[in-house]
Amino acid sequence: MQEKVYLNILKEIEQIIYQDQLLPGDRLPSERELAERLNVGRSSVREALRSLELLDLIITRKGEGTFIQKSGGRKIAEVLARFFLREERARRDVVETRKIIEIEAVRLACERVKQSQLDKIEAIIKQSLSTWTKGEPPLDEDYLFHEALVESSQNELLLNVWRPLVEYSRVALKSTASIKNSNDNMINEHQTIFEALKRKDEEEVIFQLKNHLENSRF
Amino acid sequence: MQEKVYLNILKEIEQIIYQDQLLPGDRLPSERELAERLNVGRSSVREALRSLELLDLIITRKGEGTFIQKSGGRKIAEVLARFFLREERARRDVVETRKIIEIEAVRLACERVKQSQLDKIEAIIKQSLSTWTKGEPPLDEDYLFHEALVESSQNELLLNVWRPLVEYSRVALKSTASIKNSNDNMINEHQTIFEALKRKDEEEVIFQLKNHLENSRF
DNA sequence: ACTTTATAGTGGTCAGACCACTATAGAGCC
């Protein structure tokens, strides 16, 4: 059975990225050029590009072109969340998988974290305090803290798998989340995790993180 | 700034699914009907559908229509893997991430494995012996064994994240793999892992699996 | 009632038109 044209185009685009050594920010050939080059219709090219766009792998800008993007997984998480909301099992899988990834990333981080990353995490905690002092919930800092933890694993794939999972968790759970954790507890827990990571105390950081993930809003 | 038409269509499709209480297996309105209903071009509808299709949320069949599907996430994992694994540290990240996933999946399996899955794993081991007795390397069985382990976690997402990692590993490492494991050791190790899993001895199964993954060809 | 044929409807792909926007090149002015 012949595979659909847009799937073949995805593969070809991947090849082009590989052969031309394209990086995030670099520009892909135009739709018309791709169509000509691959001997397909422009509509088919567009179908493929829309798929990639939803994965946040590319961004297309009118008048400029199509650019490779470092994936944030935001759009896909939103779409998945909307489609998954009614499937209890899938939600469990996402939450569970996200926790697994994060915990194992932090385990790796105990060996690999760089001083600059520790500094960054510390700064995020300080920013949390500052935000909270101003009377605002430090939601962004909460996210950034967790992201920085996973980043400290020095395993980019884990980070890229983790991101859409977290985005999904945020969207999927936002209307039903029971907040078990006040903001000051959250910041305290971040601080505790950070201190354990600084000491590279694997057992303690895992324990504290697991505890925190049980209490966390996402 | 006006959002792209295809993103609006995604939202409308979601609404239709919700209002019509559509479930996996149910059919969406035709492309032409959607285009008319939403007052957009058919091409735009197709762009939206391709996005959903890549997420495995729908399946479109020529002559029949477009159906809601229970997502397996296979295609997306494949595409994401292909796009992420170009980077410098990709190989290490893949191998490491795959191990993490597999080990954690097996940890879950110790609580969750079903008798039918144990039976399946046992059958795969028997098939390995049979294949090897015939003088052939039991490569397929090796893969199937690992897949069945991850499957036993009852976390479909883990399985779907694991698959492309393994596929990549097979392709990327195949020319440089140093085979540290003879086939009979491999089968013995599979057997040992299986026995520990049957006993639901988490510590032992993790230990044996880690050992095996160090020796394994993929 | 069953089989065959014709028709309607489905998705799949491509070409083409035209629009809004951006980038680039060229002309004109100081």
Next chain:
DNA sequence: GGCTCTATAGTGGTCTGACCACTATAAAGT
């Protein structure tokens, strides 16, 4: 020569239409 403005080329965005291959359905024939 440098700067500004204008024109043109190129980009994506969206829609329409044509035609194909396949499936579903209805009607006709046995």
